[in-house]
Amino acid sequence: MAVSPERIQQQLEEVEAAAEDVISDRQEIVTLDRRRNTNREALRQLKTNKIASQSTGNKSWICVGNMFLKLPNTVVVDCIEKEQKQLDTEINNLRNGLRSKVNHLNDLEAKQKTVGTNLKPLSQDEWKAVKQVLGR
Amino acid sequence: MAAVSLTSEEHEVTRIERIGAHSHIRGLGLTDELTPKPSAQGMVGQIKARRAAGVVHNMVKEGKLAGQAVLIAGQPGTGKTAIANGLAQSLGPDTPFTAVSASEIYSLGMSKTEVLTQAFRRSIGVRIKEETEIIEGEVVEVQIDRPATGTGAKVGKLTLKTTEMETIYDLGNKLIEALTKEKVQAGDVITIDKATGKITKLGRSFTRARDYDATGPQTRFVQCPEGELQKRKEVVHTVTLHEIDVINNRTQGFMALFSGDTGEIKGEVRQQINAKVAEWREEGKAELVPGVLFIDEVHMLDIECFSFINRALEDDMAPVVIVATNRGITRIRGTRNLSPHGIPIDMLDRMIIIKTTPYQEKEIKEILKIRCEEEDCEIQDDALVVLTKIGLETSLRYAIQLITLANLAAMKRKEKQIAIVDVKKVYQLFIDEQRSQKFLKEYEDEFMFDEGTETAMETN
Numbered sequence: 001m002a003v004s005p006e007r008i009q010q011q012l013e014e015v016e017a018a019a020e021d022v023i024s025d026r027q028e029i030v031t032l033d034r035r036r037n038t039n040r041e042a043l044r045q046l047k048t049n050k051i052a053s054q055s056t057g058n059k060s061w062i063c064v065g066n067m068f069l070k071l072p073n074t075v076v077v078d079c080i081e082k083e084q085k086q087l088d089t090e091i092n093n094l095r096n097g098l099r100s101k102v103n104h105l106n107d108l109e110a111k112q113k114t115v116g117t118n119l120k121p122l123s124q125d126e127w128k129a130v131k132q133v134l135g136r
Numbered sequence: 137m138a139a140v141s142l143t144s145e146e147h148e149v150t151r152i153e154r155i156g157a158h159s160h161i162r163g164l165g166l167t168d169e170l171t172p173k174p175s176a177q178g179m180v181g182q183i184k185a186r187r188a189a190g191v192v193h194n195m196v197k198e199g200k201l202a203g204q205a206v207l208i209a210g211q212p213g214t215g216k217t218a219i220a221n222g223l224a225q226s227l228g229p230d231t232p233f234t235a236v237s238a239s240e241i242y243s244l245g246m247s248k249t250e251v252l253t254q255a256f257r258r259s260i261g262v263r264i265k266e267e268t269e270i271i272e273g274e275v276v277e278v279q280i281d282r283p284a285t286g287t288g289a290k291v292g293k294l295t296l297k298t299t300e301m302e303t304i305y306d307l308g309n310k311l312i313e314a315l316t317k318e319k320v321q322a323g324d325v326i327t328i329d330k331a332t333g334k335i336t337k338l339g340r341s342f343t344r345a346r347d348y349d350a351t352g353p354q355t356r357f358v359q360c361p362e363g364e365l366q367k368r369k370e371v372v373h374t375v376t377l378h379e380i381d382v383i384n385n386r387t388q389g390f391m392a393l394f395s396g397d398t399g400e401i402k403g404e405v406r407q408q409i410n411a412k413v414a415e416w417r418e419e420g421k422a423e424l425v426p427g428v429l430f431i432d433e434v435h436m437l438d439i440e441c442f443s444f445i446n447r448a449l450e451d452d453m454a455p456v457v458i459v460a461t462n463r464g465i466t467r468i469r470g471t472r473n474l475s476p477h478g479i480p481i482d483m484l485d486r487m488i489i490i491k492t493t494p495y496q497e498k499e500i501k502e503i504l505k506i507r508c509e510e511e512d513c514e515i516q517d518d519a520l521v522v523l524t525k526i527g528l529e530t531s532l533r534y535a536i537q538l539i540t541l542a543n544l545a546a547m548k549r550k551e552k553q554i555a556i557v558d559v560k561k562v563y564q565l566f567i568d569e570q571r572s573q574k575f576l577k578e579y580e581d582e583f584m585f586d587e588g589t590e591t592a593m594e595t596n
Contacts, residue, residue: 026363037303120265
């Protein structure tokens with residue numbers, strides 16, 4: 001079955017685009033996770049060093065873009081926590097989307113679909129029950 | 137300065153794998169378009185039957201054949217069990233494949249229907265997924281401070297890194313205990329389950345391999361993890377319905393040992409499990425994986441079993457049933473009626489029939505060559521030709537059995553290869569079925585308790 005060079009090029013382009021999509025999604029997850037970790041460290045510092053921050057009058061410096069702001073601790077903590085939640089949802093969305101993108105890529109590359117990916121996961125209790133049943 | 141691994145009391149135990157009659161079969165040997173290659177994956181010839189088996193394989197994979205029955209019929213020594221084995225291998229470890237011989241049904245411990253039901257439920261798998269959030273990374277530094285006063289909680293910090301990022305975690309009491317218990321050091325690659333707080337050591341990082349001159353025998357080296365620290369891990373499990381039945385049926389704990397389990401599983405237990413699995417299927421949490429139940433020598437089943445199988449095939453959770461037999465027109469067990477293959481006609485009607493034909497000379501030669509390789513014997517070309525002729529005239533199985541015997545004869549002569557003289561010798565020593573019958577007819581008077589000439593048992 002002779003396939004024209006244009007067709008081959010088109011297929012290669014599709015595969016490359018899909019792969020690029022998957023890779024960029026993964027990179028994005030990594031960046032968001034990095035941000036999440038730094039936020040977490042900051043939160044931890046703010047919470048444990050509450051005693052130390054008495055001297056600075058309940059205010060801390062935060063860096064936004066290229067500005068430094070001095071804000072009361074409660075506001076800062078709220079702010080960071082909000083951002084954490086946002087990051088969590090972002091990462092979850094990306095991961096969910098990633099699954100279908102990887103399936104699409106596997107389709108294009110004519111590889112076997114990873115099995116069982118369209119299943120919804122069992123809840124914690126259900127899984128504990130199953131583990132007990134199976135004795136694992 | 138290489139890392140020396142100290143020898144310890146631990147030694148490798150080689151697994152002795154028995155070389156069975158069909159152990160050389162790795163698959164069906166088909167191309168992507170389901171055409172059988174003349175000799176591939178251990179299967180030789182039998183083109184039509186293998187092609188049909190390939191179609192069955194694809195339908196099983198797509199789940200379309202559930203509740204159907206397939207019959208493989210042919211003379212003895214034509215590769216029926218071999219095709220079933222090839223099908224099992226090609227379906228892979230994910231699809232449940234149960235092979236039973238029909239005579240296993242007649243056990244005194246369990247009723248026939250129970251044995252059949254268990255066999256059926258062993259061939260149906262349920263796929264479920266477990267999802268956990270884990271933190272996976274290489275330990276850069278573990279710092280645990282015990283308060284100087286002796287009372288009060290320990291505080292600790294754990295620095296974890298991957299190839300892309302690094303961060304510090306503040307540790308709570310439970311995690312500190314877990315870390316000290318696992319003896320986590322800098323350079324270990326660990327996994328922390330976020331939900332349970334369990335710590336698993338995956339190994340040591342390669343970059344730290346040269347830290348010490350000598351490492352223990354259990355040390356594994358793994359790569360530093362990539363990507364983000366907090367990953368979502370999904371594991372897909374496939375369990376058979378029978379496993380779930382058994383454990384749900386067992387009474388709690390030690391009492392099972394004393395309660396004299398008959399091995400029969402109560403119907404209510406099965407119904408409960410069916411209901412639960414159906415519920416999960418509705419919610420999208422589980423999938424059914426219909427597998428294959430292979431019943432060999434199916435002419436040994438009696439009429440009750442056949443009626444039972446007829447009914448069981450109509451269940452919505454039924455596997456693909458593949459049966460094999462080499463009988464021709466025989467009596468159905470449990471009745472006085474004759475029927476093709478010893479199977480009632482209504483059941484035959486529901487079956488897709490695959491026929492196997494006796495092998496040709498070239499194919500026999502190829503099979504013998506494969507068996508020689510499998511049994512680790514070297515054979516000279518002319519000896520192989522003689523063996524092929526023997527296989528043609530007597531039977532394939534007889535020729536295969538001669539291989540190991542001829543090899544022993546060759547070893548006795550202190551030769552590595554099997555030569556014609558070895559083949560001739562074992563041919564004289566071990567007689568095949570036809571010569572045995574002839575011999576018996578001639579000397580029947582001299583055997584004990586002989587009852588004169590009777591028609592020999594029909595085996596074709």
